[in-house]
Amino acid sequence: MHNESIEQTPPVSLSRRQFLRAGTGAALGLGLGLPSLGWLTGCTSLPPSRTPAWNELAASLQGSLLRPGAPDFAAKARPWALQYASTLPQGIAQCLGEADVRACLQWAQAYKVPLVARSGGHSYAGYSTTTGLMVDVSAMNRVDIDGATGIAQLGGGARNKHVYAACRPYGRAVTHGRCKDVGVAGLVLGGGIGFNMRAHGLTCDGLTETRIVLADGRALTCSANENAELFWAIRGAGGGNFGIHTGFTFQTFPVGMYTVFAMTWTGRLADVFAALQDMALAAPDGLGMKLSVVAKAGASGLTLSILGQLAGPQDELKALLAPVFAVRAPDTAIVEERGYWDAQEFLSEDGTPEYSHERSRFARGALSGAAIQAILANLREWPGTTVAGTWKFFLMGGKIDAYAPTDMAFVHRGYSMITSAELEWSPADSPAVLAKNQEWLSRFHDRMEQYTSEYCYQNFIDPSQRDYLHAYYGENLPQLKAAKRRYDPTDLFRYPQSIPV
């Protein structure tokens, strides 16, 4: 999968037609750093009116090129966030390897067609949609595990579900998400949270190497020893900013028996919240937990729920939860001991497309009583859609803090939780209802800043976030801009919240 260390690119003097005739594999070799990229500069100076020759692109690909009207086009174009589904590409290149990705980058620059990478399509802000060329790497989804070393090699388009299937027979895991269809590319390049993160670090902490194709056609291996500056930058700021990743290498870890749990409460919510928070902040790193409070359409009151796993027996979980149960017994409770991958079947969801807007904030330490009251009060003020309004936190800490904020682009270390307020709706909600609900979400998000922080999770990417580069990257922003200038100087990889050159 990672065997192309010297890349094949067309010589300066080849026209696109000659290049295509010769085939990408037959053209000249390009050593890293060779100044033979003039053909690209030449191409980008072509007049923008030149009509893109989609048939040329199709002919240069090993995979297929889908154009509007093709049977699979609509399904492949659709993002998870349905409010962005009306932005349609002119073409979807279904890449089968690095050569296909490179051909897309060359062609798009030659014809000045904007492009985006698409892996799992789960960007909250629809940032893998475009009106130009979608470079779809989702067919590159192979996952190979070396049973002796525990090293996992993933294609750039693997999703959580491919990791689940490949890791299960080996009794090993990485830190993954619980949504099976989320792409590992987007997940790891923006950090990657999951129930294993406190015991084993974030997804990006377990990444040991990646392959990336840059705008100039070079394909680089990045690790702590090779292209280390770029390796630093992509672990937390890599999605759509520097190039297109075609492979990821992770060190997996062994997994055994776990206790999974799902519980709900509908009464004494502030007290239960506080007791759960006390328990969670003092719990061993083997506890992974999400706490949600939901205002649901048609429900008379709020519901507080927890979902998670403990690397240990259920008696240990029950001991941890005893002080919470003393405050109030849950209305519903499921507690089960399972092998790790059976536990993930209990915890996971498919992640089918929906209409939603999520706004995050990292928090340090415990939320105060006033913060808990504010959360409940804001949820009680939810104007209402046909779906739900939610506030939640994911427990952080543990191994996440083995790294300093500047050790890699993922800057958010030392926090106790990622919190977020979320709005879900459906097409049955009128624009006026939606506008009212969006105002509520903004107000809620703004009010929570005093209790949490101004920092937000770049993987819960939020098109309405103010000062988003500071919120996502904090003190690492200057170094990220320097990496952007070095690796994508023409700003080919661009979206509304991308790192500027």
Ligand SMILES: Cc1cc2nc3c(=O)[nH]c(=O)nc-3n(C[C@H](O)[C@H](O)[C@H](O)COP(=O)(O)OP(=O)(O)OC[C@H]3O[C@@H](n4cnc5c(N)ncnc54)[C@H](O)[C@@H]3O)c2cc1C
């Ligand atoms: C239902 C759901 C559940 C989620 N659960 C979790 C969770 O448990 N933990 C967590 O941390 N996050 C979670 N997220 C957030 C998720 O990590 C981000 O939305 C992530 O960016 C999605 O990645 P993707 O590949 O699916 O998305 P895409 O939309 O394909 O890509 C996201 C961004 O990365 C870029 N990109 C995609 N592929 C590549 C590539 N190969 N090379 C370079 N850039 C690329 C895209 O251009 C885009 O800018 C969840 C999101 C959803 C919608």
